[in-house]
Amino acid sequence: MKVLVIGANGNTATRLVRRLAQGAHDPIAMIRHPGQRPKFDDLGVPTVLADLEYPIDHAVAGCDAVIFAAGSGGHTxxxxxxxxxxxxxxxxxVAAQVAGVGRYIMLSSIGNDIHSTSPIAHYHKAKAHADNHLVETDLDYTIVCPGGLTDEEGTGKVAISPDLHGRGLTSRENLAEALALCLDHESTIGKTFSLLDGDVPLRDALVAL
Structure with a gap:
């Protein structure tokens, strides 16, 4: 499966691209700057230059799936x-729908709510609006909502729940693995769930959805 990873230069997304490249899928790293290309060249992963503030139809064309892992960053x-x-x-x-891409996986976040009053309410509201829009499309979507992200080594064991307002931590490695595995598990289509580090093997947790 040809998979466009949007926001590929991010900490979690780079792990995801590496994981996809080692598996059965063919990732394409969507990046904003040519200077971000060398690390993907080292992985043998093709890149495409595109900016989410402008049309990205050229980046999506020919892909079988899109994984949205971009973010404006914590300092914007x-x-x-x-x-x-x-x-x-x-x-x-919209670009995915126009291009006939069927599968769309959204990296979201716990706590998203259009009525959020959190210290980063603008972020939670923006993500919630995007998630809500995705649910209303005809895309085969999955929305994955991790907790606080860490750089701890992935254990491959998680806690998955429909409760999107819990608290906990999620290792970036576990998250990247989950995003990749969603491509292979039809049980995740049409589902929104939180993902925290836990005790259940990741594959088992996804199958049980």
Missing amino acids: GKDKTVLVDQLGAIRSM
Whole structure:
């Protein structure tokens, strides 16, 4: 399966690209700057230059699946967050539909709510609007909502729940593995779930959805 990874230069997404490249799928890393290309060249992964603030139809064309793992970053203001995490995400969904891409996996977050009053409410609201839009499309979607991200070694064991307002931590390695495995598990289609580090083998948790 030819898989476009949007936001491929991010910490979690780079792990995801590496994991996909080692498996049965063919990732394409969507990046914003040519300077980000060398590390993907080293992985033998092709890249495509595109910016979520502009049309990305050329990046999506010919792909079988899209994994949205982009984010405006923790140091940007509300306007940039809306441009990337909400409007950019929706732009990618439209591009996927136009291109006939069937599968779309969204890396989201625990706590997203259009009525959020959290200290980062602008982020949670933007992500919630994007998630809500995705659910209303005809894409075969999965929305994965991790907790606080860590760089701890992945254990391959998780806790998956429909409760999107819990608290906990998620290793980036476990998250990357989960995003990759969603491509191979039809049980995840049409599902939104939280993903925390836990005690259940990841494959078993996904099959049980």
